[in-house]
Amino acid sequence: MALRKSMKAGVVGTVLAAMMAGAFVVPARAASDTAASDTAPAGAGHRATQRAMDAAVKAGTPGVTAQARDTGGVWASASGVGDLTSGAPRGKNDKFRVGSITKTFVATVLLQMEAEGKLSLDDTVERRLPGLVRGNGNDGRRITVRQLLNHTSGLFDYLDDEEYSRTYLEGDGYLRHRYDTLPPEKHVKVALSHKPLFDPGDRHSYSNTNYILAGLIVEKAGGRSYEDEVRDRIITPLGLKNTSNPGNSIHLPRPSSRGYSKLFRSAPDRIDDVTEMNGSQGWADGDIISTAGDLNRFYSALLGGKLLPPKQLKAMKTTVAVPGSSGMSYGLGLARIGTSCGTTLWGHSGGMTGWLSMAVTTADGRHQLAYNYNGDWDRTSMVKIIEAEYCGT
Numbered sequence: 001m002a003l004r005k006s007m008k009a010g011v012v013g014t015v016l017a018a019m020m021a022g023a024f025v026v027p028a029r030a031a032s033d034t035a036a037s038d039t040a041p042a043g044a045g046h047r048a049t050q051r052a053m054d055a056a057v058k059a060g061t062p063g064v065t066a067q068a069r070d071t072g073g074v075w076a077s078a079s080g081v082g083d084l085t086s087g088a089p090r091g092k093n094d095k096f097r098v099g100s101i102t103k104t105f106v107a108t109v110l111l112q113m114e115a116e117g118k119l120s121l122d123d124t125v126e127r128r129l130p131g132l133v134r135g136n137g138n139d140g141r142r143i144t145v146r147q148l149l150n151h152t153s154g155l156f157d158y159l160d161d162e163e164y165s166r167t168y169l170e171g172d173g174y175l176r177h178r179y180d181t182l183p184p185e186k187h188v189k190v191a192l193s194h195k196p197l198f199d200p201g202d203r204h205s206y207s208n209t210n211y212i213l214a215g216l217i218v219e220k221a222g223g224r225s226y227e228d229e230v231r232d233r234i235i236t237p238l239g240l241k242n243t244s245n246p247g248n249s250i251h252l253p254r255p256s257s258r259g260y261s262k263l264f265r266s267a268p269d270r271i272d273d274v275t276e277m278n279g280s281q282g283w284a285d286g287d288i289i290s291t292a293g294d295l296n297r298f299y300s301a302l303l304g305g306k307l308l309p310p311k312q313l314k315a316m317k318t319t320v321a322v323p324g325s326s327g328m329s330y331g332l333g334l335a336r337i338g339t340s341c342g343t344t345l346w347g348h349s350g351g352m353t354g355w356l357s358m359a360v361t362t363a364d365g366r367h368q369l370a371y372n373y374n375g376d377w378d379r380t381s382m383v384k385i386i387e388a389e390y391c392g393t
Helices: 047-058 100-115 143-150 162-168 171-177 184-190 209-224 226-235 292-303 310-316 380-392
Strands: 063-069 071-082 328-330 335-338 344-350 355-362 368-373
Touching: 047 063, 047 071, 047 368, 047 380, 063 292, 063 355, 063 380, 071 292, 100 143, 100 209, 100 226, 100 292, 100 310, 100 344, 100 355, 143 209, 162 171, 184 209, 209 226, 292 344, 292 355, 292 368, 344 380, 355 380
Parallel strands: none
Antiparallel strands: 063 071, 063 368, 328 335, 335 344, 344 355, 355 368
């Protein structure tokens, strides 16, 4: 899920949007998920990253948790607080809502299904979801699965709908409705109440609606829930014991910190605890809960060719230009990111009300970095953490 591009443009909307104007960074080789103290001296080789995390906290983010994996082993660290009321520190092994990083999981499942002959990237949405995408100029007969995954469908982002935003993302509306169960079809209906932004294939425009539809296609092609497919194809085989889909649960599994948001335009300094929310309000565009360690294992396996055959991994890494960005392009649920020092990274950002996350890896899957903020308002410093890890700046 990704936050609105106006007030919420970094929370529920993808953090990628905030990073489009700047450079990005990459991580190192995958190792075991043992504690940092068991593999290398705390902070060894990652001092710049720690300084960037501390600076984010000094600038106002409550806390940061991070893990890097490279040829030196595993480095895990945290900065700031996990609970503004008690003052408890942010944990190195915290679980958190990863937001739009979920999209890489969904795209991986669909590409596995393509490799198995269950569908084609060139199938139309109409073929897979007959009659669903119609009205206001929207036409599923003209949109392909590939265009959903690389955000070239032209479909309106349901999170940009003003009424939806007032009801579920902002201020008193969010606080009243945070526990509501929202079926994915509601999100589609909201999106289709708007005309498409452009003809399918014309350009890239990030839309969470695309991955709601992708999740529905997963269910049609597999004959069971999207959550079951993600669990059995990715979570269980990779041993991601700290990763889960919440369904309509409101709780965040422990260990975890509290999540915070600035929900009110009229009170920009007000901070609300938004830890509890109904997981169905994200679904296939952003519902997954995970840890920095599990995200690093996932991206290492993905870029290392352990989840997809070469043909499908090549398709995932075939990118389209992101308008207005610098050094970034977007594939199938996977972004290509260029850093200031010339390192190319692959990964995804994620925003959910109360949380900002990032997970990136080098192309060979040998150096990863994943981290999370338990506050959703500072996107700028997230880029600095990537630069610190990969460029030492």
